[in-house]
Amino acid sequence: MPFAVWITGLPGCGKSTIAKELAKLLGNVEYLRLDELRKKYIKDPKFTDKERDLVYSMFIDDGVARCEEGKNVIFDATGNKLKWRNAARRKIKNIIEAYVKCPVEVCMARESHRSEGLVLADLYKKALERKKTGKRFKGLGEVVGVDVPYEENNDAEVVIDSQTIGPKEAAVLILNEIKKKGWA
Numbered sequence: 001m002p003f004a005v006w007i008t009g010l011p012g013c014g015k016s017t018i019a020k021e022l023a024k025l026l027g028n029v030e031y032l033r034l035d036e037l038r039k040k041y042i043k044d045p046k047f048t049d050k051e052r053d054l055v056y057s058m059f060i061d062d063g064v065a066r067c068e069e070g071k072n073v074i075f076d077a078t079g080n081k082l083k084w085r086n087a088a089r090r091k092i093k094n095i096i097e098a099y100v101k102c103p104v105e106v107c108m109a110r111e112s113h114r115s116e117g118l119v120l121a122d123l124y125k126k127a128l129e130r131k132k133t134g135k136r137f138k139g140l141g142e143v144v145g146v147d148v149p150y151e152e153n154n155d156a157e158v159v160i161d162s163q164t165i166g167p168k169e170a171a172v173l174i175l176n177e178i179k180k181k182g183w184a
Helices: 015-026 034-041 049-068 082-091 104-111 123-133 167-180
Strands: 004-008 030-033 073-076 095-101 158-161
Touching (some): 004 015, 004 082, 015 030, 015 073, 015 167, 030 034, 049 082
Parallel strands (some): 004 073, 004 095, 030 073, 095 158
16 A cells, blocks of 8 residues: 655755655655756746646656555655645545654754755855845745745644754654554
């Protein structure tokens, strides 16, 4: 019986690190990381609300297709709007939401050490500067936690405080929830 886990939270909260640890524990799993897939969906992303609706729809459909093939899926994506995570719940019978809770100030500090790659380096710093001065940065769209809010789900099956729980321990918490549901 295939299942999915959506690891969600602000940029810089630790989602990807936890997702990688969970993938190691699960072994045979499809790891879908939106940061890697976004440019396959949209060649030149602008990070607008309309574009995010399209991107998340495609991302969810990718996960649904893999579940329908009998594969287990890890979604690694901010998914700041509850409507997207709920859309996945409507389409995937066995799904867990794991919310990685972390104050935006801590996410900003963590993210400031990220090198340029799939995600723009100094994302928060640039968004705050843009907000203050109006300066434009190439490739910087609306930033969750600065320009647009993150909608928490009070019914998330797993809540991880990434300031106090390390990535390996967090992955074990998620795995325990999967086992509790009888999916592994």
